Amino acid sequence: MNRSNKGFTLWFTGLPCSGKSTIAALLAPELERRGHGVEVLDGDVVRTHLCKGLGFSREDRDENIRRIGFVAKLVSRHGAIVITAAISPYRSIRDEVRASMENFVEVYVNTPLEVCIRRDVKGMYKKALAGELKHFTGIDDPYEPPLNPELVIQTDKETPSASSGRILAGLEQMGLIERTSDITYSSEEESRIRTRLIALGYLHA
Amino acid sequence: MVEIFKLAAEAIRGSLARKKAGRNLTVFGDDVFLVSYPRSGNTWTRFLIANLAHPNEPTNFANIESRIPEIYLFPDRVLLNLPRPRILKSHECFDPRYKRVIHIVRDPRDVAVSHYYYSKKRRTIADDFRIEEYVPRFLAGNLTRTMERYGCWNDHVLSWLALREGHRNFLALRYEDMLENTGRELAKIGSFLDTDLSRETVMRAVERSSSTQMRRMEKEQSREWKLTKGTRQDRPFIRNATSGIWKSVLPSASVLAIESAWGPLMVSLGYSLTQPQTISQTLFEIAPYSSRSDATVAGGEASRKR
Secondary structure (H helix, E strand, O other), X not given: OOOOOOOEEEEEEOOOXXXXXXXXXXXXXXXXXXXXXXXXXXXXXXXXXOOOOOOOOHHHHHHHHHHHHHHHHHHHHOOOEEEEEOOOOOHHHHHHHHHHOOOEEEEEEOOOHHHHHHHOOXXXXXXXXXXXXXXXXXXXXXOOOOOOOOEEEOOOOOOHHHHHHHXXXXXXXXXXXXXXXXXXXXXXXXXXXXXXXXXOOOOOO | OHHHHHHHHHHHHHHHHHOEOHHHOOOOOOOEEEEEOOOOOHHHHHHXXXXXXXXXXXXXXXXXXXXXXXXXXXXXXXXXXXXXXXXXXXXXXXXXXOOEEEEEEOOHHHHHHHHHHHHHHOOOOOOOOOHHHHHHHHHHOOOOHHHHHHOOHHHHHHHHHHHHOOOOOEEEEEHHHXXXXXXXXXXXXXXXXXXXXXHHHHHHHHHHOOHHHHHHHHHHHOOOOOOOOOOOOOXXXXXXXXXXXXXXXXXHHHHHHHHHHHHHHHHHOOOOOOOOOOOOOOOOOOHHHHOOOOOOOOOOOOOEEO
């Protein structure tokens, strides 16, 4: 079994619709495939259960993050990987969670606000911009980007799977997961394979 | 020289093959795990389930490990050969790989007492070790290296309930409810496992797993059972099998220490505290317990025996 016993918390932070949950959902099965136990704590999901009854005031948001952090610490201490995908807008509480545990990996999903507004998956930005929704991060509630995150991804410049690949590479570099055998092609080999795939009809020229 | 390396490599391979599965168990999606903190009724529940699933031959200490094995007693390769779906006993803190889980929780004050006597049986502590000294170690969860790995009672229970309570593939049970109405709780397990649920089968399984029956079997098979064969035979594995024994055994300072450390979770689970504390907010709401009408268990009631 190719499973390291090192648990850690992969803490995503970023604006609403920045792509946190999408990338978490791509990463989890890949890490499981590599033999790790993985639990995703999605901000929207935990609010219906673990953090039931909490609102969006500064105090409630902090309590929300504190609870997620507490559970992440419990679980990662026992060898599992916890991926949290919550906006977690405030720097001080993120740093408090970081200080509470070993192996905390902060991933800043740095997607520009205008891109997030364009995505607006659930129509929340629209409501917030119309003034129908108060305390919405990025609109009338601040988002404080991390100062020294372990990893930064830019979802407006690369595909989710490329972001996911870069995070895996980062985790390998940090020694938190085992390296997979590196398969690298020279550009010449790549272009030869490409020509062959076009000839076979798998790719369009 | 090469021979020496070959021998060493073989020795390492041999020891790896004998290494017990534990946390490194290979997990399948259809596995069912019977999970609890140690000394919370896990062995009894194993007998109940095994007797439910094998109505033709009563379960005993000689065949329990082949029916519902404990993951700490066998290497992974042995457990891999079991027919699927497997039912396995585990004391692990939350493991996301466990997809179907039956979780048993017991009043930590009773768990502390049971642990104390079990530690004597296992020679972890001497006979004259006082329970007052034992409780702080129990609270810290650092009695042995194994216990350190499981975490303390609060962290262990909370890790499971915080992440799985209310999920379709998670059955949350209380030891005290199982004592009060074993048939009813076993029927819940049967339905979770899609096992034959005739009243007769359930009641036969209950009878075959009664504390009287289990004590009798322990007397006969304790020297052979993997879990007890190296331990002191003058101290039983199956002890009181009751709830509320802490009231007569634990000094009030120890009770208070447990309640002040773990009060919020205890209250969420329906275990009343001796000293009403000002708990402004329980850490997590554990709905299946706190919303029940029969939630008061240990606080004001007489002990129940099975």
